[in-house]
Amino acid sequence: MSQHEKTLAQYRQIIQTCQQIFEQKNKDYGTSWRILRLPSITDQIFIKAQRIRNIQEKGQQLVEDSVATEFAGIINYCVMALIQIQLTQDSRLELPLKELSDLYTQQVERNIQLLHKKNHDYGEAWRIMRISSITDIILMKLLRTKRIEDNLGKTLVSEGVDANYRDILNYAVFSLILLTQQEMKNIKPETTSV
Template sequence: MHNTEIEYRQVIQHCKDLFLKKNQDYGTAWRILRLPSITDQIFIKAQRIRTLQETGVSRVGEGIEPEFIGIINYCVMALIQLQLAHDSNPNSGSARMDIPTAELEQLYDAEIGRVVELLFAKNHDYGEAWRDMRVSSMTDIILMKLLRTKQIEDNRGSTLVSEGVDANYMDMINYAVFCLIKLTAK
């Protein structure tokens, strides 16, 4: 019997810990990135995963798990950027670059809270179908979601009947978490 919530929260806690440690090293330099740049960074990670899955060879010595963690954390960055779209420095009018760690942790938790709600709703409706999926298939779905996101960004956020970029980032987080759960269960 699986306990998806416990497994999910363990993966997210590991990702959050790394996110906050990198914040200590780099600060919130990522705030300079526009959403399409974050999307492209996620794309690079997903494409590398696919290449490693197909070739089985890593020349830089890192496997796919760190790339899935990167996908999760970059998606959280994108969701935070969306939340802070109008958050500017009162002195310059430009985007506020420095976010105190305590505030950043709250933002991370809030975005993950929204993603977890989506997970439980979809997991109920789909009956944990992801457990029977291949990691390679979920990687392809992440890449498809990225291509959709890029198209929405190229259309300046305009969609006729589709969800926006935030829904795609949330889905990518969930698929990346599922992949990490499956990879660590081996």
């Protein structure tokens, strides 16, 4: 298996887990998030990324939700934002699960296309990054997004908010891949007594 195929397999595994959580939450809450405007979703993502950074800096956490759970939440909020952008002219607050699942898959497939392009140009550079650096990049992209939103979406030379959501989504997936690899390295083989 090539490195690219390995990345794609790991990416899809992370997304599958995140989509399952997304759909389970949909059964509990429906699509109540449809009421959120994009700046509110940006702020939700910011809160999660800021919590991750605080935990990284303090070296401990007091609330049970893990860093991995927060990265999964960032992924799902990015997908929500991308769906909101896609459905700008659709005012429905409730979406049927099948339609929602299809929209989720469509957005993720577009992100995978972006992954192919960026991995072609950058290689697998993210694999040698620290998770703390990825967290900082996510926060930077969120601050950029907030600035664009405050400027009512107008930019001179920059990509729009959708490009930032796509990058943040990919960085969150990369972080979960790296976290999973770290956990695997920390698993010691069981010792057996004779």
